Amino acid sequence: MLRPSPRLLLLLPTVTYRTVAFVEAARRLGVDLTVASERPSTFEQANPTGLVTLDFADPARAAGQARAFARRHELHGVVAVDDDTAVVAAAIAEELGLRGNPVAAAAAARDKHQQRQRLAAAGVAVPRFELLTTAADSERVAGRASYPCVLKPLRLSASRGVVRADDAAGFVAAFQRLTAILEQPDVARCGDWARQILVEEFVPGREVAVEGLVTQGVLTVLAMFDKPDPLDGPFFEETIYVTPSRLARAVQRDIAVCVQAAVGALGLREGPIHAEVRHNDRGAWLIELAARPIGGRCSGALRFEIREAGNGKRETSLEEIIIRHALGMELPTLEREHQASGVMMIPVPGAGVLRDVRGVGEARKVPLVEEVVITAHRGQTLVPWPEGSRYPGFIFARGGTSEAVEAALRAAHAQLEFLTEPAD
């Protein structure tokens, strides 16, 4: 008798960029797929096995909904694609006995203050931090703060709302600016965390992003990305990621050890992680760790090689690895391709309504550039950081060296011209 395909529950928020990558990866692997979102698909009644609505804002409730679904359709694995759904996936995994993280670990990774507390308690190097409420007397706090420091919301993603302050006046201005972001209706209704601000020491140094897969609490580093543009503030919009890292091997080892320690301190057991780490003459500092894969379209910069009989080889994607891991399928490789690879999250060119993007064809012609994707649509309002969090597009390049890839990304970006009009 044929064994039925395993069924994966894929948690896809409706605002994710990750839809095509994960849905097509599941198809390539031949797994049965149920897509869960926080808002109903118009096809949910027509395909009740393949589509389900879960309350992503309430992980315990979502787990109950998943339990009810699983009574009708057995589930063999659950995958989250972003910060919020990582906690939901953990709750569902616990509820259904699937491979996943403990809820407490996923929740601690989700909340920057909880994360800092756990890491500091476990001796992982993190910036000194203090939790404030938006009702705090910012001038008074500014008088006793150490500078430079960074003010952060507890949960917003893509460095939205993260601002550096170099003195008391800068602190007060940053506090007011972040409070205004937290008071925006889409944020304010999200919970108590939207009335809190984390203030932490600014840690100078080279920053890298670490993409990893955790199995039974043990980290495998899948890729380490250099971030060659200095992220010194005042805002922290990302730009270029290039792998392999050009940092010395010993430094890379330090960073991997730091991330493994953070994984252990948080209690993460299974699944992808994405960490931001700084390194300076005092060692590796854990800046953020999320129990999810790399965001946006950036996973397109990662390919993994499967060697086959003879000299043949084929490639697999990060999403296929994550799905295989969640379902307990064999992992044919965790080895990244030999070429250097990189992605540029295209910076927001300024505030305004996007009217056109010129030079895309020229950017694509730059040697080593593989893809230029403009994700912003005409008529979309572009919002710079720290209020904004949406990049207008992505550039991908591959080549023999990280230096060449970085140069290609910069050259391609230089070809782009964004035409905008002032917003009403």
Added chain:
Amino acid sequence: MSAPDVRITAEPIDNGRCKFLVSEPIHAGGVRRFASSDEARGSPLPEAIFAIPGADVSEVIVSGNLVTVVKRSPAPWPVVGKAVGQAIRAALAGGQQAVVAKPVVPGTATADDALYERVADLFESQVNPMVARHGGRVELIDVQDAVVMVRMGGGCQGCGMADVTLRQGIEGMLHQYVPEVKGIVDITDHTAGSNPYFAAAKK
């Protein structure tokens, strides 16, 4: 129009599929899909695309000014895409039809025509009323060799959940109501969508 004036924009969907938007119409006679080099024989453009060395092209779909290429090779699109671009320019400069009309093969056309009718009914009665709730629409472009070709518009075009609608919604309904359908291909230029129902943010 000389070949150098032709503008071609590549839009990779993933490492296996890429759409090429051409500034000039390639094929005005509806959609043509070629699933092998044998099928492409007689049509200069798909013939040339299937012949690209090392690309291992498995499918070419031509509709208006859009060429969709599916390949099996891990070769990156910038490499394969340049050869596709050259093939498109050469075909347009060649003076003859880049894609000839589909020959009528007894039985096949009738089968596809019958499928088209049933799929069109399904789209009209069920699919489009559903996507209309999100301001979307799905246009049935053609059925060839039991493969359905669609173009999404309105709120579906550029929507972050368009692939879920396609795979978990429309494909599932086709499987249920028209099980003879072998596949579905989305030939939408999603980058041109100006009013997607769900717009993506970074994480």
